[in-house]
Amino acid sequence: MMTLKQNFLRGSYTPLITPFRDGRVDFNAFGELVDRQAREGSHGVVVAGTTGEPSSLTIQERKDLLRAGLEGAAGRLPVVAATGSQSYVETAELTRHAEEAGAHAVLVVTPYYIKPPQQGLVDYFVGIGRLTSLPLLIYHIPGRAAVSITAQAVAKIAEQLPNLVGMKHAATDLEIITELLNRIGNEFRIFCGLEALSLPMLAIGAAGVMNAAGNLAPGRVAELCNAIGSGDLERARRVHVELFELNRAIFLDTNPIPLKYMMSRLGLLSRNEVRLPLVPITDAERKRVLDEVLDEADLLVKEDTA
Numbered sequence: 438m439m440t441l442k443q444n445f446l447r448g449s450y451t452p453l454i455t456p457f458r459d460g461r462v463d464f465n466a467f468g469e470l471v472d473r474q475a476r477e478g479s480h481g482v483v484v485a486g487t488t489g490e491p492s493s494l495t496i497q498e499r500k501d502l503l504r505a506g507l508e509g510a511a512g513r514l515p516v517v518a519a520t521g522s523q524s525y526v527e528t529a530e531l532t533r534h535a536e537e538a539g540a541h542a543v544l545v546v547t548p549y550y551i552k553p554p555q556q557g558l559v560d561y562f563v564g565i566g567r568l569t570s571l572p573l574l575i576y577h578i579p580g581r582a583a584v585s586i587t588a589q590a591v592a593k594i595a596e597q598l599p600n601l602v603g604m605k606h607a608a609t610d611l612e613i614i615t616e617l618l619n620r621i622g623n624e625f626r627i628f629c630g631l632e633a634l635s636l637p638m639l640a641i642g643a644a645g646v647m648n649a650a651g652n653l654a655p656g657r658v659a660e661l662c663n664a665i666g667s668g669d670l671e672r673a674r675r676v677h678v679e680l681f682e683l684n685r686a687i688f689l690d691t692n693p694i695p696l697k698y699m700m701s702r703l704g705l706l707s708r709n710e711v712r713l714p715l716v717p718i719t720d721a722e723r724k725r726v727l728d729e730v731l732d733e734a735d736l737l738v739k740e741d742t743a
Contacts (some may be wrong), residue, residue, distance in 0.1 A: 438624060439599050441572060445642045446542060446603060446626040447667070448480030449659040450517060451651030452488040454693050454700065455502060455711040462498050463504040470652075471509030471516075473705075478659040481515040481653060482506060483544060487581060487607075488649045488693045491519060493712040496527060500534050506541050521546030525561060532569050542572040544605060549582035555590040559597075566598040573600050578607040578630060588616040595621050597698070605630045605647050611637060618642050632684035636677040638663045649696055650683050653703065653736060679734070686730040691706060692716055699727050703736055 451474050454617065456466040474482050485491040485499050486505040494502070503518050510516050518535035520543045522528045528545060535543050545565055547558060563608035566573045575594070579585040585608070595601045606614065607630025614627050629638035639646065651658040657680055664673035686725045689695045694711060698718045701709035709717050718724060 438595060438602060438622065441514060441602060441624070441626070443498075445515065446481070446517075446572065446628075447480075447575075448646075448662040449651055450481035450483050450515075450628065450647050451479050451655055451658070452483040452486035452519075452647050452649055453506070454652055454697055454704055454706075455485070455489040455494065456708070457712065458708055460710075460712075462494070462502060463708075464501060467502060467505045467654055468509035469658065470705070471506050472511075474651070476512060477655040478582065479514060479655045480509065480539075480659060480662065481521055482519060483517045483647055484540075486519040486544065486576075486647065487546075487578065488652070488696065489519070490693065490712055490715070491522075496530065499531060500538070503535060503538050505539060513684040517542045517574070519544040519546070519576065521548070523549050523551060525564070527567055528565055532571075536569045536571050540571060542574060542602070543569065544574045544576050545546060546576035546578060547582045547584050547586055549584070551585050555587055558584070558586050558719070559590050559593045561656070562594045562601070563597045566594070566600055569601065571596070572602040574602060574626065574628070575604040576607075576630075577604055580607070588607050588613050591617060592620045595625075602626055603628065603644065606638070606643075607631050609634065611641060613685040614638060614641055620678060632687060633681065635661060635680075635684075636665075636673055639673070640670070648684070649687050649692055650680055652693075652696055652705070653683060653699055653731075654680070654734065666726050682730050683734050684738075686727055689723060689726065690718060691715060695723075695727055698724065699731055702728065702731060 518540035520531035603626030626644040
């Protein structure tokens with residue numbers, strides 16, 4: 438495995454939403470969101486991950502979004518380009534572009550819908566990884582992709598691909614974390630992709646989190662990682678509890694539907710807009726629940742009733 442700087446690909450890497458305005462990507466707003474992540478202490482950002490609605494974007498929009506992200510970051514924090522698609526050809530194009538544009542790493546999801554065998558996954562990731570010199574992380578999200586990758590398959594990829602440096606793990610199987618670290622080594626960067634399991638995964642050796650709640654409270658999510666990094670488990674538990682309801686609220690409906698509503702309530706988005714087949718929350722009861730979560734998290738500015 439390639440050698441990485443000690444602090445690179447560790448901590449809180451927020452998977453950013455993609456802002457829309459009247460059906461078009463709002464690149465200026467996206468740059469402002471990246472700037473906020475840098476100012477509020479995130480350790481990095483992910484562009485066009487699941488939270489960014491990548492399957493609803495064109496190839497060109499994903500390329501332009503990465504450029505906007507890099508401009509917004511302005512060298513202050515690493516930018517990871519999520520370049521995966523259901524198509525090998527599209528993934529290859531996006532991965533090559535990520536390196537040309539100046540991304541610091543790529544995150545490649547297991548090809549969805551196709552349900553390939555393990556050997557197909559091995560060959561797929563080895564093939565994609567050889568197209569770039571960037572560090573590559575596998576994105577394992579069986580609930581969305583309808584395919585799981587085994588620790589044995591990941592180890593086979595690592596044997597053939599020196600730039601495979603880690604994996605985002607968005608599943609409840611905690612055993613695979615220890616198995617991968619034992620097989621590949623403790624420098625293998627595993628990121629938690631399930632918000633509510635951030636603390637457990639960090640406690641058993643994950644390098645960081647890619648937590649959608651970082652769109653709402655980047656400083657708090659970063660603090661969780663910082664607490665684990667400094668060995669302060671008591672502080673980590675306290676932050677975990679503070680984030681718990683916020684993490685759960687994100688999945689009141691399909692991510693990022695609730696997240697975009699909450700961001701619009703906080704003034705972080707001017708439009709609560711998603712692309713079909715996703716639709717915004719219109720139900721008053723669910724809006725009330727989300728408002729209560731924001732209020733309990735001390736994120737919702739209270740109106741002056743005087």
